[in-house]
Amino acid sequence: MWALAVLALGLAIGGPGSSIGFDFARTFNPAYRLGTANGLVIMGGFGGALLAIMLIGIVVDVAQGVFGASPFMAFRLAMAVQVPMIALGVWGVLSTRRATRATLHDEGVHLDPLHTALRRKIRSRRRENP
Known part of the structure; x- marks a missing residue:
């Protein structure tokens, strides 16, 4: 049950977390590199998901095969x-x-x-709405 609660919390954080990644990419890259920056953010998310899928599969195989x-x-x-x-x-x-807030503070923001x-x-x- 604890793993399910942690995973649900992680999934709830994941959506806004990916938005933060896109915001960082947009804010700290020049306009002519935004496509590349967004592509890297997208690939980071998909790469992490594929890594999780691979590790889950390995743990299932090892747990069943080696430990019975x-x-x-x-x-x-595995989850x-x-x-x-x-x-x-x-x-x-x-x-x-x-680090981002410190950089912005140094820039006067x-x-x-x-x-x-x-x-x-x-x-x-x-x-606005009294």
Whole structure:
């Protein structure tokens, strides 16, 4: 059950995470390289998915062949292979976020914390719709 919860959380983070990748590619590359940058972001996502599929298959084969696990248990074990991959992806997003914010700060762009930006958005909506 724990693996299912972690995988569901990882899938929920994956969609917005891929958008962050596209945003980084758009923001930090010159216009004439945007096609290449977007292609690399897309290939990173598909490459990660194919790597996960391959590792799941290997773990199922090894668990059944070498350790004699039942197909159900082998599949449960194999699906847990995604947990470190998801953790690595989340760590990558968070670490590049810090580096990106530091770069933007050095360039003179000051970003508000999330709670400040959300508060400002809520206030502006209240002014528009009294």
